[in-house]
Amino acid sequence: MTLQECYAALEGNYDDVIGRLRSERLVQKFVLKFIDDGSFKLLEDSLRTQNIQEAFRAAHTIKGMCQNLSFTRLQNSSTALTEELRGGNPPSDPSLFEKVAEDYQMTVAAIEAFKASLEG
Amino acid sequence: MARERILIVDDSEMNRSILTDMLDSEFDITEAENGVQAVSILQKESTKFSLVLLDIVMPEMDGFDVLRVMNRFHWIEDVPVIMVSAETASTQIERAYELGATDFIMRPFDASIVHRRVVNTILLYAKQKKLLGIVEQQIYEKEQNSSFMVDILSHIVEFRNGESGLHIRHVRTLTDFLLRKLCEATDRYQLSETDISVISMASALHDIGKMGIDEKILNKPGRLTDEEFAVMKTHTTIGAKMLEDLPVHQSNPLVIRAYEICRWHHERYDGRGYPDGIKGDEIPISAQIVALADVYDALTSERVYKKAIPHEEAVKMILEGKCGCFNPLMLQCLKENADSIREALKLDLTDHSPRHQIRNFADAVIHSKGGGASERTLRLLDYERMKHNFYAAMSEEIQFEYTTETDILMLSPWGANRLGLPENIINPKSNMALSALLGEGWWQRIAADLQKTSPEKPETGREEQLLLGGEYRWHKIILRAIWSEETPATLTGVIGKAVDVHEAHTRFDELKEKSIRDPLTKLLNRAGVREQIEKKIQNYPTHKYALACFDIDFFKLANDEHGHLFGDKVLSYIAQRLDHSIRTSDLCARIGGDEFLILFEYDTDIGPIIARIFRALCGEIDGFTVNVSMGVYEMHEEGETYEELFHRADQALYFSKRSGRAQYHLYDDSMKDILTDSEEEQANTDHHREENS
Numbered sequence: 075m076t077l078q079e080c081y082a083a084l085e086g087n088y089d090d091v092i093g094r095l096r097s098e099r100l101v102q103k104f105v106l107k108f109i110d111d112g113s114f115k116l117l118e119d120s121l122r123t124q125n126i127q128e129a130f131r132a133a134h135t136i137k138g139m140c141q142n143l144s145f146t147r148l149q150n151s152s153t154a155l156t157e158e159l160r161g162g163n164p165p166s167d168p169s170l171f172e173k174v175a176e177d178y179q180m181t182v183a184a185i186e187a188f189k190a191s192l193e194g
Numbered sequence: 195m196a197r198e199r200i201l202i203v204d205d206s207e208m209n210r211s212i213l214t215d216m217l218d219s220e221f222d223i224t225e226a227e228n229g230v231q232a233v234s235i236l237q238k239e240s241t242k243f244s245l246v247l248l249d250i251v252m253p254e255m256d257g258f259d260v261l262r263v264m265n266r267f268h269w270i271e272d273v274p275v276i277m278v279s280a281e282t283a284s285t286q287i288e289r290a291y292e293l294g295a296t297d298f299i300m301r302p303f304d305a306s307i308v309h310r311r312v313v314n315t316i317l318l319y320a321k322q323k324k325l326l327g328i329v330e331q332q333i334y335e336k337e338q339n340s341s342f343m344v345d346i347l348s349h350i351v352e353f354r355n356g357e358s359g360l361h362i363r364h365v366r367t368l369t370d371f372l373l374r375k376l377c378e379a380t381d382r383y384q385l386s387e388t389d390i391s392v393i394s395m396a397s398a399l400h401d402i403g404k405m406g407i408d409e410k411i412l413n414k415p416g417r418l419t420d421e422e423f424a425v426m427k428t429h430t431t432i433g434a435k436m437l438e439d440l441p442v443h444q445s446n447p448l449v450i451r452a453y454e455i456c457r458w459h460h461e462r463y464d465g466r467g468y469p470d471g472i473k474g475d476e477i478p479i480s481a482q483i484v485a486l487a488d489v490y491d492a493l494t495s496e497r498v499y500k501k502a503i504p505h506e507e508a509v510k511m512i513l514e515g516k517c518g519c520f521n522p523l524m525l526q527c528l529k530e531n532a533d534s535i536r537e538a539l540k541l542d543l544t545d546h547s548p549r550h551q552i553r554n555f556a557d558a559v560i561h562s563k564g565g566g567a568s569e570r571t572l573r574l575l576d577y578e579r580m581k582h583n584f585y586a587a588m589s590e591e592i593q594f595e596y597t598t599e600t601d602i603l604m605l606s607p608w609g610a611n612r613l614g615l616p617e618n619i620i621n622p623k624s625n626m627a628l629s630a631l632l633g634e635g636w637w638q639r640i641a642a643d644l645q646k647t648s649p650e651k652p653e654t655g656r657e658e659q660l661l662l663g664g665e666y667r668w669h670k671i672i673l674r675a676i677w678s679e680e681t682p683a684t685l686t687g688v689i690g691k692a693v694d695v696h697e698a699h700t701r702f703d704e705l706k707e708k709s710i711r712d713p714l715t716k717l718l719n720r721a722g723v724r725e726q727i728e729k730k731i732q733n734y735p736t737h738k739y740a741l742a743c744f745d746i747d748f749f750k751l752a753n754d755e756h757g758h759l760f761g762d763k764v765l766s767y768i769a770q771r772l773d774h775s776i777r778t779s780d781l782c783a784r785i786g787g788d789e790f791l792i793l794f795e796y797d798t799d800i801g802p803i804i805a806r807i808f809r810a811l812c813g814e815i816d817g818f819t820v821n822v823s824m825g826v827y828e829m830h831e832e833g834e835t836y837e838e839l840f841h842r843a844d845q846a847l848y849f850s851k852r853s854g855r856a857q858y859h860l861y862d863d864s865m866k867d868i869l870t871d872s873e874e875e876q877a878n879t880d881h882h883r884e885e886n887s
Contacts, residue, residue: 094304100215107208134251135206138280141302142212 075191083184085147130159198244203232229255261293348398368487370394396451403433454478597687649677668699715769723783744824749788775810824858
């Protein structure tokens with residue numbers, strides 16, 4: 075699996091990220107780092123404990139990473155959740171988080187597959 | 195050249211490492227995970243950073259809070275901040291700009307945009323800092339120069355007044371302190387920071403008028419008579435006149451303030467002071483403050499006629515109006531800050547003018563020459579150099595730099611023009627034109643000065659006469675040695691400047707001459723001759739010396755019968771005879787009313803020399819027979835102090851007087867227990883004091 079194919083699988087924009095970061099080595103490095111980032115777990119836990127401020131920051135961080143890496147699909151859903159949480163109130167629509175969770179799992183799965191192909 | 199350092203503040207590790215990857219080939223990077231960490235890093239070393247890249251949404255303390263803290267501590271003035279965020283709402287961006295952010299970079303990052311903005315911002319700030327440095331340096335050095343001259347002048351006055359070297363300094367510190375407190379307490383006087391520093395500096399000159407007061411009155415231990423006090427009072431108007439008569443600088447704020455202070459520092463708030471009897475705020479605030487500072491320090495210092503009074507008591511006396519009448523606002527300040535005044539004076543005893551490391555632009559240019567500078571950097575340097583030359587020309591100073599590696603002396607364009615020399619002089623030490631300008635041996639003199647400096651203390655200076663347009667003019671040459679970075683450090687060059695101080699120097703010479711001469715006879719005075727005798731003995735300790743003291747017999751009678759003018763005539767007659775009779779290697783002085791002193795340097799026998807002088811001094815003037823009584827002491831061994839010499843000559847003089855006057859005697863050991871006039875007086879006073887107490 076190439077990096078380009080990985081981007082197709084997670085519905086990101088490969089041309090965009092290469093245009094900005096200018097090096098495939100760098101993009102690959104940060105894509106691999108994404109799976110180790112704890113922001114999604116923090117988002118999940120914070121929502122469970124109703125710590126909305128913390129949840130907002132976690133969603134915001136996910137959104138920022140997606141922007142930098144041009145993970146378009148996850149970026150869209152995390153942006154929607156971030157805006158929902160900005161006011162400090164629990165999300166009125168539970169499907170917003172469910173959508174983020176689903177996109178996140180899909181993104182991580184694509185990166186894991188890419189990582190496995192590198193090692194194998 | 196050291197690399198610029200950037201602080202990256204972002205809670206997302208990934209975001210930080212993306213930015214780091216983009217920038218760390220050119221810059222040193224420090225990372226902070228949140229606002230609190232960022233603030234604690236800046237607190238420790240905000241000056242080390244050339245830029246902060248700051249995220250907005252962070253745990254603990256967000257980006258806006260960091261900006262607020264940076265404002266509160268004024269870090270934002272020196273360290274530019276670029277906001278980095280995914281926030282796109284215009285209100286957020288607006289807020290960041292309002293809090294002082296320089297620029298805004300949106301996520302997602304584009305490597306080339308991040309790089310360009312970072313570099314632009316750093317260059318912009320670096321330029322501003324350099325300009326600031328140049329201006330600061332100019333101002334600092336100007337102040338240093340005037341402060342230096344004021345110190346010399348005021349020291350001369352103290353020297354002549356026989357005051358401790360601390361009085362002027364105390365008055366200056368107190369003036370500065372009280373002015374600041376007064377400005378905090380009221381806005382009645384509208385003084386800027388510059389006003390305060392000028393007034394404080396001018397305060398050092400408050401007593402220059404005493405140069406014009408007869409030493410007999412100035413240093414009289416007892417109470418002054420009414421006539422004497424009237425003379426003493428004129429030191430205010432004499433000082434003011436000295437300043438008024440200055441041929442130049444009449445509009446200089448320092449001169450204006452010094453005039454106010456000299457003339458009016460003995461006025462009283464109730465109008466009962468002198469010389470003009472003005473009252474209230476008709477008296478300039480500068481003079482009011484100095485008057486209070488002067489009184490406080492006079493009270494708390496020991497003088498010939500009194501002991502030092504403790505701080506608390508002095509403040510109490512002033513507040514109770516026992517020492518004059520002052521502005522109630524000022525008294526309020528004194529009362530409220532009585533404790534900190536003592537602290538301020540104590541602090542002052544350490545160092546008055548900390549020698550800051552001079553932030554020299556030229557130095558930076560020299561150091562940044564190495565390495566492959568980009569075209570842009572070189573263009574910038576050219577630009578900076580153009581500005582530097584402009585400032586150098588405006589300052590009317592001859593600036594120069596020299597490196598041993600190239601052996602080229604570079605002069606600033608203005609300096610080269612002033613000296614009539616080319617801007618670049620190769621092999622300066624054997625340059626004929628420079629030798630003509632500075633005199634033979636200049637290279638050795640300067641090299642010796644530079645060798646005495648060290649990497650920690652690279653500054654030095656000397657005064658030299660430069661031959662400019664056929665005229666010798668005094669210049670103050672200030673040098674900063676350039677030491678290499680390796681150990682042991684070697685001298686690799688020097689930068690410096692020469693400032694024309696001819697006028698000030700000449701005036702200093704005149705005043706110095708005035709301060710060591712007796713105004714009537716033009717002979718040296720007591721302090722002057724002592725200094726010269728000590729110098730002579732120290733320089734040529736193996737020569738043979740004899741000290742003679744004499745006074746005029748029945749001089750008081752001449753004064754009483756024929757008046758003071760006649761007395762002055764007798765003194766002038768003696769001075770003239772003395773001047774004609776002694777040889778150039780001898781020194782003579784009038785050391786008191788009718789007391790004179792001669793130091794002889796001789797080879798074999800002092801006897802005939804003394805006999806000749808003694809004969810020359812006796813004579814007749816307008817029917818009054820002039821005779822003198824004299825005592826002579828031959829110096830026997832090295833290491834005898836001036837006091838010892840003088841004391842023995844004085845004992846021999848006393849012996850002559852006791853033996854019927856109009857004679858001279860050489861000191862011998864049989865005289866060693868004789869009490870001289872002054873000692874007898876002292877014994878009497880002590881006796882009286884014991885009786886009275």
